[in-house]
Amino acid sequence: MHSFPGVVAVGYINEAIDEGDALKTLDSLLLPTAKIKDIDPDSAQHYQDVLYHAKSQKFLDPHSASKILWLDEIQHAVNEANKDKDKAKQWVTLVVDVNQFLEKEKQSDILSVLKSAVPNTNDIIPECADRYYDALVKAKDQKSNGVSAEGSWLKLTLQDKYDYYYNIDSQESSWVPPESFLPKESWLTGKEIKAFWKGHQQRASYMKRRQMFIDNISAIVKIQSWFRMRRARKNYLSRLQYFKDHNNEIVKIQSLLRANKARDDYKTLVGSENPPLTVIRKFVHLLDQSDLDFQEELEVARLREEVVTKIRGNQQLEKDLNLMDIKIGLLVKNRITLEDVISHRTKLNKKKGGEMEILNSTDNQGIKSLSKERRKTLETYQQLFYLLQTNPLYLAKLIFQMPQNKSTKFMDTVIFTLYNYASNQREEYLLLKLFKTALEEEIKSKVDQVQDIVTGNPTVIKMVVSFNRGARGQNTLRQLLAPVVKEIIDDKSLMINTSPVEVYKAWVNQLETQTGEASNLPYDVTTEQALTYPEVKNKLEASIENLRRVTDKVLNSIISSLDLLPYGLRYIAKVLKNSIHEKFPDATEDELLKIVGNLLYYRYMNPAIVAPDGFDIIDMTAGGQINSDQRRNLGSVAKVLQHAASNKLFEGENEHLASMNNYLSETYQEFRKYFKEACNVPEPEEKFNMDKYTDVVTVSKPVIYISIEEIISTHSLLLEHQDAIAPEKTDLLNELLELLGEVPNVESFLGEGAVDPNDPDRVNTLNQLSKTEISLSLTSKYDIGDGEAIDGQSLMIKTKKLIIDVIRNQPGSTLTEILETPATTKQEADHAADMVSRAILDSRTPEDLKHSQSVVEDAQLPLEQKKRKIQRNLRTLEQTGHVSSKNKYQDILNAMAKDIRNQRIHRKLRKAELAKLQQTLNALNKKAAFFEEQINYYDTYIKTCLDNLKRKNSRRSIKLDGKGEPKGARRAKPVRYTAAKLHEKGVLLDIDDLQTNQFKNVTFDISSTEDVGIDVRSKFLGVDMEKVQLNIQDLLQMQYEGVAVMKMFDKVKVNVNLLIYLLNKKFYGK
DSSP states (O other): TTEEEEEEEHHHHHHHHHHHHHHHHHHHHHTTTTOSSOGGGGGGHHHHHHHHHOOOOHHHOOOSOOOOOOOHHHHHHHHHHHHHHHHHHHHHHHHHHHHHHHTTTTTTTTHHHHHHHOOOOGGGGGGGGGHHHHHHHHHHHHHHHTOOOOOEEEEEEETTTTTEEETTTTOEEEESTTTOOOOOTTTOHHHHHHHHHHHHHHHHHHHHHHHHHHTHHHHHHHHHHHHHHHHHHHHHHHHHHHHHHHHHHHHHHHHHHHHHHHHHHHHHHHHHHHOOOOHHHHHHGGGOOOOOHHHHHHHHHHHHHHHHHHHHHHHHHHHHHHHHHHHHHHTTTTSHHHHHHHHHHHHHHHHIITTTTTOOGSSSSGGGOOOOHHHHHHHHHHHHHHHHHHHHHHHHHHHHHHHHHHHHHHIIIHHHHHHHOOOOOHHHHHHHHHHHHHHHHHHHHOOOOHHHHHHOHHHHHHHHHHHHHTTTTTOOHHHHHHHHHHHHHTTTTTTOOOOOOHHHHHHHHHHHHHHOOOOOSSSOOOOOHTSSHHHHHHHHHHHHHHHHHHHHHHHHHHHGGGGGGGGGHHHHHHHHHHHHHHHTTTHHHHHHHHHIIIIIIIIIIIHHHHHHHGGTTSOOOOOOOOHHHHHHHHHHHHHHHHHHTTTTOOOGGGGGGGGHHHHHHHHHHHHHHHHHHOOOOOHHHHHHTOOOOOHHHHHOOOEEEEHHHHHHHHHHHHTTTTTHOOOOOOHHHHHHHHHSSSSSHHHHHHTTTTTOOTTTTTTHHHHHHTOOOEEEEESSOOOOOTTSSHHHHHHHHHHHHHHHHHHSSSSOOSSHHHHOOOHHHHHHHHHHHHHHHHHHHHHOOGGGGOOEEEEEEHHOOHHHHHHHHHHHHHHHHTTTTTGGGGGSSHHHHHHHOOOOHHHHHHHHHHHHHHHHHHHHHHHHHHHHHHHHHHHHHHHHHHHHHHHEEEEOOOSSSBBBOOOOOBOOOOOOEEEEHHHHHOOOSSSSSEEOOGGGGGGGGEEEEEESSSSEEEEEEEEETTTTEEEEEEHHHEEEHHHTEEEEEETTTTTTTEEEEHHHHHHHHSSSOO
16 A cells, blocks of 8 residues: 555545644645645645545545545645635625725726626626715715724635635735734625625616516516416316216205305304394294293293202201201200200101192282282282392392391392292303392402401302302212212221320320330320420321322312312402402402412312311211211311412411421412412303393293292391482382382281181291292383383394394395385285294293283284384484494394394203203202101101100109100299309309399299290399299200300399209209
């Protein structure tokens, strides 16, 4: 290999190239054996760069057999480098000449410089020399602005990779950056001059082309016309032949197109802002009511009645069962007699037997009797409750006029009854409007600080939570929490106890149980002392770890089930957030979301986690209960989630749980996103597709089922607070109340003779009958009718019905055209036949679903008379601003299109409502069955008590008559105490206006009565003063409610607990 001198030289050159040393590369190129020509030592660096680039390209070439440069490739690279140098000198000359001429303002020399730089001198137009010069001067001036210091070096980049440097003062050039390189920034570079010239060429070419077109317009038009004609003829013939070849397919396509046209028409009806009359005519048949519609409406009404009745019955049963729980608990403690429990059991069984059903005896007598006066009263009550239902401001004001204890009962009964427990979408929509109005009113008038919502107990919030916990039997909480809560309860190995003292005591008990010896450890310790024991710490850490694991499951169930959260609750959360923000604009987003969390988690979910058996979250058998360990586990989870939802860390007495604070902060961020997203719901109008005129276009009237007692109570409250809720004399509420007059009594509702005047138990009978429920078909005070003062919207409805009858039988593209074109004899005949068919259908319509008389009369008019009436109505509507003749009454056509869309939506919603009502009824029946199971359980317990008492001789014995019911108890002897003695026992605390040393002059004679009562007679210095009767059940109820002190005779203060103890000891054998 070394015998070939040229090959050796190639090796030296490639080694030098790889090393990157330009001088070494130059030396290797100058080797005589290499025979490389035209080597310029000044271009050493450029040779290195070009050769290195050439070798890199060859190395990357997969088809190259050798990865080194051979002599011919090296020579070629040297020649290219020399060409680069020549090009660089040419551009430098151009740049120097142009910039120097511009600086010396030699306008005439610019032309010659530019000619030397372009390949085609014909591109240079002498007449444009001034424009060339001006453009270059302007470009140079713009570049010179802002240049404060500059050097004398020019930099030219060749092929976007080789830099060439030239000094205009010393005329020195280099391929290596000079040590003191400072560019001549105010001069135009070669690239900029080239760009200028390129732009000029393009503009010149464009102007030349444009001028050619201008000079040959007529020829161009002829060419274009001929070309279009030829292309159109060719396309037509080709298309015609294609149709002939695919005749069968075309028929199918046309069929498909017709179907698409029908769909497009419907899309136009649904989506177009102004659907045309021709489209509306195709779909007016959707407004017709079929037999199926009427059947479904009746079925909805029936199910709604059943649901409301069952809800009210279940609520009453639940209250009575809770009371029975208390009475049995007191019986176990020997606080009341068995007769009291049996009496309450009898009432329960009566209600279980069906006394909660709606009594129908009022349908033909009382307020529903067939007399003009009674009928007028009934209609006024129907109008009154319709007004209250649809205008939430009245009830919102009324709620806050009453004391809180009264308003709570009023909300739980009358308000939910008025809205049928939101058993359909209309009632839910209206109930939400009431909640919104009442909440805004409460925040406006009663909330002074942001935290008042959290620390207080707002009436509306309480009502919203109570309603959404399943007043309709739709227990969303069950779906949300049941799986995880049941998992916690069923996990027998799960023990969560975060109280160090309790953990310590359990540990000590365990040690004593295992060893059988008393422990030397102290039993009573503080939290700090308990935490000093490693065993306690270990058990506490294990509990905390279990708590975090279980809490994660509950949290994930909540976060992942946002869609299960009731829409109504989410909407009220949104209203709450916006209302608070409106009243307190400085409140932060975190503060607002904490308030939302207080509603959604703390008030709605937290109680259900702590007591799932009390909120129907899990199924419990009669007599079954959650044990203390399970309850503590659930309470611990609820406590952590409560802290997280309010972003409250464990501090103070919970300092031992501080290790969970990071977890609380992370969980709060999850809750924060959840609360924010929960508020992202549409308005009820959009959600339910309803507005204030929806009732006018629906087939059936809204019906509520309300007791006589609730009607009387509502009437009384409205009269009592009339000035506050309807201050304007012209208010419609005042007009209705004036028509009704004074509040009626129960008998007037039931009708004369409903109760025997000689009945000794007449008061109790009337009280029982006041629970009787009647149905009210709600109607507006101002309905559509001739001769009445009707509003524009009502007239709009009436006119739409007439237009529908007309456009069915008379064609036309616009409403104006149809109204102005006389009807033919055939059109009149077709119209008459349609009206006969409608009359036959109306005759089968249930009474509650029939149209008003005025609508029926209008339907019987001939076609031409209907058109005249439409024109009169349209003129009236135009005066009220409802329609305009300028757009050919498009507004009323838009309203008709909306009615068609709403009718379709209404049918879908009705089917959904039927399914939902059936589902609700099934859930309510299951709940009722559970209550009946509890009643049976209590029955068994009470019978067992009776059997046991038969075998025992107690101080207070119970005798049974032939019917097996208790007759009473042997009366104990009366007792006498002085006030001083009772004061000494602690029973008597004080007597108003009497000194303690005078207590010895006051005596009390205490004796039992036939029923569950105690007579107390007072004497002063032996003179009878007053007598009072105490009911032992009332005393026990006061004790149950935590009342410690009560007054007798309006002046004697006694200790309730000690008084009960005394009575038990003296009269009840305990």
